[in-house]
Amino acid sequence: MQTMAPPQPAVTRRPHLAALGALMGAVTAAVAIGVAHLVAAFVDPETSPLITVGQAAIDLTPAWLKDFAIRTFGANDKRVLLLGIGAVLLVAAVVIGAIAVRRPDIGGIALVTFGLVGMIATLTRPGAGAADVIPTLAGIGAGAGTFVILRRSLLPSGVDAGDGDATHAVDRGAGAIDRRRFFWTAAGGAAVALVAGGAGRIIARRTAADESRAAVRIPAPGSKAVAPSGVDLDANGLSPFFTPNDRFYRVDTALLVPSVMAEDWGLRIHGMVDHEITLDYGQLLDRSLIERDITLACVSNPVGGSYIGNARWIGAPLKPLLEEAGVHQGADQIVTTSVDGFTVGTPTAVAMDGRDAMLAVAMNGEPLPIAHGFPVRMIVPGLYGYVSATKWISDMELTTFAAFDPYWIKRGWAEQAPIKTESRIDTPRSFAHVAAGTVPIAGIAWAQHRGIDRVEVQIDDGPWMQAELSAQDTVDTWRQWVVRWNATSGEHRVRVRATDGDGAVQTAARAEPFPNGATGLHEIVVRVD
Numbered sequence: 001m002q003t004m005a006p007p008q009p010a011v012t013r014r015p016h017l018a019a020l021g022a023l024m025g026a027v028t029a030a031v032a033i034g035v036a037h038l039v040a041a042f043v044d045p046e047t048s049p050l051i052t053v054g055q056a057a058i059d060l061t062p063a064w065l066k067d068f069a070i071r072t073f074g075a076n077d078k079r080v081l082l083l084g085i086g087a088v089l090l091v092a093a094v095v096i097g098a099i100a101v102r103r104p105d106i107g108g109i110a111l112v113t114f115g116l117v118g119m120i121a122t123l124t125r126p127g128a129g130a131a132d133v134i135p136t137l138a139g140i141g142a143g144a145g146t147f148v149i150l151r152r153s154l155l156p157s158g159v160d161a162g163d164g165d166a167t168h169a170v171d172r173g174a175g176a177i178d179r180r181r182f183f184w185t186a187a188g189g190a191a192v193a194l195v196a197g198g199a200g201r202i203i204a205r206r207t208a209a210d211e212s213r214a215a216v217r218i219p220a221p222g223s224k225a226v227a228p229s230g231v232d233l234d235a236n237g238l239s240p241f242f243t244p245n246d247r248f249y250r251v252d253t254a255l256l257v258p259s260v261m262a263e264d265w266g267l268r269i270h271g272m273v274d275h276e277i278t279l280d281y282g283q284l285l286d287r288s289l290i291e292r293d294i295t296l297a298c299v300s301n302p303v304g305g306s307y308i309g310n311a312r313w314i315g316a317p318l319k320p321l322l323e324e325a326g327v328h329q330g331a332d333q334i335v336t337t338s339v340d341g342f343t344v345g346t347p348t349a350v351a352m353d354g355r356d357a358m359l360a361v362a363m364n365g366e367p368l369p370i371a372h373g374f375p376v377r378m379i380v381p382g383l384y385g386y387v388s389a390t391k392w393i394s395d396m397e398l399t400t401f402a403a404f405d406p407y408w409i410k411r412g413w414a415e416q417a418p419i420k421t422e423s424r425i426d427t428p429r430s431f432a433h434v435a436a437g438t439v440p441i442a443g444i445a446w447a448q449h450r451g452i453d454r455v456e457v458q459i460d461d462g463p464w465m466q467a468e469l470s471a472q473d474t475v476d477t478w479r480q481w482v483v484r485w486n487a488t489s490g491e492h493r494v495r496v497r498a499t500d501g502d503g504a505v506q507t508a509a510r511a512e513p514f515p516n517g518a519t520g521l522h523e524i525v526v527r528v529d
């Protein structure tokens with residue numbers, strides 16, 4: 001008589017158990033993050049641990065890495081950072097889950113550790129209060145619950161979770177693990193994470209600042225900007241003279257755009273002054289406002305890069321405010337702070353030398369967009385943004401350069417950062433194929449507060465050809481230029497250089513953006529067929 005092989009026990013062997021544990025870890029982390037995000041949407045979107053940890057990562061990022069991130073990922077740098085944090089968290093959760101399936105104590109310790117990291121990152125944000133850790137605590141609680149439920153669903157049938165021997169039973173793989181039950185439980189957890197996280201995002205997006213901005217009415221400026229006709233050559237592929245708000249570059253350290261209501265806005269001017277001044281939004285709008293066209297540029301803009309834009313701003317001029325405050329002799333630095341703790345240091349002498357430094361409230365005919373600093377930001381023509389253009393401004397202190405290093409200065413960027421003379425070819429695009437004959441080469445040139453006097457273009461090693469310039473609006477704006485090139489077939493190198501209002505020719509010497517702005521000539525290659 002033939003002996004029947006004993007039925008294979010449906011035992012999940014050790015390696016499989018580790019794999020199930022890895023899945024358990026990933027789902028646990030996802031639920032923790034998702035729930036924290038959802039709770040944060042109600043407390044304050046900026047208290048989500050994903051955001052506060054990301055924000056801490058940004059603030060701890062060395063200058064070279066920030067520079068690299070901006071150059072490599074451009075406007076997506078923050079998305080890349082969040083994805084990176086998510087990836088690190090996922091790997092950690094998978095590894096810890098694989099271990100914690102047998103060692104729940106390790107799982108517990110990991111949850112508490114992540115919770116502490118989240119709470120420290122949250123509590124060290126400027127203006128943080130004890131209640132801000134609620135989302136992190138909720139996330140950890142949800143994660144712990146998920147972990148317990150998932151792990152229980154891994155227990156072989158017949159073994160009670162309350163059983164002191166449960167861990168041991170899982171370890172031995174005694175009895176059958178109902179993998180189907182486990183997978184369904186895990187899928188349920190993943191669904192909770194997705195729904196909670198998604199709902200959190202949607203709720204957080206509708207901010208109070210949007211409604212406040214919609215209700216704002218900017219008074220007509222007492223002094224209007226008037227651009228001469230011919231500031232815009234309107235050529236195909238050329239940057240328009242005014243950069244539309246939705247296409248204006250954005251650079252800041254804020255992972256979540258600060259949400260400030262105009263009704264709540266206030267500015268205190270203090271420090272080395274005779275009289276402290278405090279202003280609310282209504283008082284700022286009641287001052288005599290100016291309207292000016294000013295080109296803003298980022299020090300991180302590489303040669304040929306896109307971190308520059310031109311807009312028509314309305315704001316209250318800074319100089320009379322500082323005169324009312326009575327700036328002390330020797331107060332050579334104006335330190336401005338935004339609601340999220342970012343700091344900027346502007347030379348007092350520059351802000352008061354008669355240029356149109358202002359507290360801006362409008363950009364291209366609308367209240368400042370939220371991402372560009374609503375309700376109030378600073379604008380100082382001629383200086384890179386990191387030393388002049390504080391968005392979501394909330395404090396202004398007159399002090400000295402010796403006494404305080406602002407955000408980017410602490411990270412090695414230059415204290416003094418006037419905008420360098422630069423030029424860019426917008427069209428044709430590099431490596432474009434064009435037909436032989438007349439080809440317009442066009443772009444922009446800028447040297448804010450000195451103005452642009454001349455732009456020249458060179459093809460291969462040929463002579464420098466003078467470009468036609470658009471009408472100059474003011475010395476604080478960029479100028480467009482165009483050259484009609486008689487293109488002959490073959491591959492050609494095209495370069496551009498500008499001369500500023502002081503007669504200084506743009507340097508060809510290459511320099512990186514760090515520490516005070518890139519230099520070098522923008523050069524493209526075109527193929528003429």
Ligand SMILES: Nc1nc2c(c(=O)[nH]1)N[C@H]1C(S)=C(S)[C@@H](COP(=O)(O)O)O[C@H]1N2
Binds near residue numbers: 253254298371384
């Ligand atoms: N609050 C705050 N303001 C800020 C920054 C920032 O990180 N936070 N970045 C500055 C930098 S580096 C630049 S180039 C300009 C960019 O302004 P934009 O985003 O409106 O183009 O804002 C400046 N103001």
Ligand SMILES: [Mo]
Binds near residue numbers: 297299
């Ligand atoms: Mo910048």
